[in-house]
Structures are given as structure tokens and as C-alpha cells.
């Protein structure tokens with residue numbers, strides 16, 4: 001049974017014989033200095049807490065973390081606030097240190113686990129496994145974490161080279177976060193590298209598209225290392241395959257680095273090749 005540091009509702013079956021995890025976990029130790037730094041981050045907690053009363057966390061002027069989510073027009077579920085349409089604004093959810101009352105707090109979503117009614121299927125578009133939804137999904141809704149092993153930069157480089165040599169599928173996802181002012185990306189602030197090839201959740205089956213219906217956003221709950229989270233970038237119909245752009249924010253920052261692997265997304269705007277985020 002998969003274990004989590006939080007109360008996560010995730011009872012998806014794992015179709016492969018891999019270890020199913022409920023949230024990202026630290027890679028095995030390689031005794032390096034980089035690993036020790038990563039472990040320190042992984043084991044540390046964000047102490048900053050909010051002191052909200054009922055409803056306060058809906059408002060980013062009142063709540064020190066709040067305002068990331070709002071109710072969708074039918075009021076049925078919390079979605080990513082529509083000012084964050086590209087998913088580029090990182091989210092900090094309320095956590096166990098916060099003084100808000102959990103039953104009133106509207107700044108907790110990812111911590112409850114992936115949405116229901118997703119399924120892994122054999123995708124005819126990608127000629128491999130993919131994830132689709134059995135029911136429609138509103139724009140901004142949380143899909144799931146892209147959970148896997150959190151890697152050091154040197155271990156990620158090593159695994160990417162090995163995958164290429166073996167011709168294996170590459171599951172390593174690199175999220176570069178940037179400081180941003182007036183629509184201009186500036187210094188890189190943090191790199192997070194996740195590999196669900198050995199240990200992962202349902203997110204590991206989501207394919208890349210050059211015109212995706214989902215995007216990724218960095219979400220922190222109680223750890224300074226963000227979770228890479230998949231949200232709906234538009235309304236999605238039942239039976240649609242879910243895809244996001246593997247280049248993340250990098251595609252806006254510089255000429256997108258591309259892989260030698262042909263992209264099968266079949267979008268009109270397809271770049272022809274799979275994107276390849278740089279490990280800077």
C-alpha cells in the first residue's frame with residue numbers, strides 16, 4: 001500500500017509492475033553533496049502559516065498563501081484561479097501550521113489527491129499508454145501530481161543518457177521556475193526534476209502535446225520542493241486524452257530545445273519533435 005506524508009485519496013490501479021506512490025519521493029542516496037542538499041530541502045518544512053478566519057483563504061490580500069483557487073461557475077469544485085491561465089504562477093497551499101479552519105479553507109486542493117474518473121488506456125495517437133477522462137472536466141480543475149523520484153541534476157543527466165542509449169521511454173520531467181516581471185522571464189529560481197520511471201503515480205502516463213489541454217504548475221504545500229501538478233488548461237470533454245507541454249515554462253523563455261524524437265501529437269501547431277527542457 002502506497003504511503004504519503006499527507007491524507008491523499010488515490011486508489012488508482014497501477015497497470016505496470018512499478019511501485020505506485022501517492023506523491024513524489026526522494027531518489028535513493030548516492031552519497032553526493034548534491035543529494036545531501038536535496039535531502040535537506042526534502043526534509044525541511046515551510047513554516048510560514050496563515051492566520052485566517054472563516055473564508056479568509058479565498059482572498060490573497062487577507063491570506064498569506066491564499067487566492068490560488070476559486071469555485072468554478074457551477075460552484076461544484078475548486079479550480080485554479082483564472083488569472084493563472086497559463087499555470088505560470090506558483091501556488092502555495094495552506095498546511096498543518098496554518099490557523100485557518102480546514103473545513104472552511106479554499107486554499108487546499110492538490111493535498112487531497114488526484115481527481116476521480118481518470119483512466120490509463122492504449123492511446124492510438126501516441127501508440128503507447130496515455131491518460132483519458134471518463135467525464136468532462138472544467139477549465140482550471142486539478143488533474144493529478146506528476147509524481148516520481150525527485151532527482152539531483154547529476155542523476156537526471158545520467159538517467160537521460162541511459163534512456164537514450166537503451167532507446168527507452170524518457171519519463172524525466174524538468175521544471176525550471178523563473179522570476180517574472182511584466183511578462184518578462186528573468187533569473188531562474190529553482191529547478192525540480194522528477195522521474196516516475198521506477199516509482200510513480202497515474203501522472204506518469206500523461207503524454208506531451210504541442211497544443212495541450214492541460215498545463216503544469218508548481219505547487220508547494222509543506223515542503224520547499226514543489227509538486228509538479230497538472231491542471232486543465234481548458235474545458236475537457238469526456239473520453240478526451242489528457243496532455244501537457246513537456247517544455248513547461250521553458251517554451252516561453254528561450255528557443256525551445258528539441259529532442260531527436262519525433263512528436264506524435266498531430267496538433268496543427270506541432271513542432272515536429274518532442275521538447276526537451278534544459279537542465280541549466
Ligand SMILES: C[S@@+](CC[C@H](N)C(=O)[O-])C[C@H]1O[C@@H](n2cnc3c(N)ncnc32)[C@H](O)[C@@H]1O
Pocket residue numbers: 126128129130168169170171204205206207208209262263264265274
Ligand atoms: C511520461 S511518458 C508518457 C506515457 C507513455 N506513453 C507510456 O506508455 O508510458 C513519456 C514518453 O511517452 C512517449 N510520448 C509522450 N508524448 C509523446 C509525443 N508527443 N510524441 C511521441 N512520443 C510521446 C515518449 O516515448 C516519452 O518518452
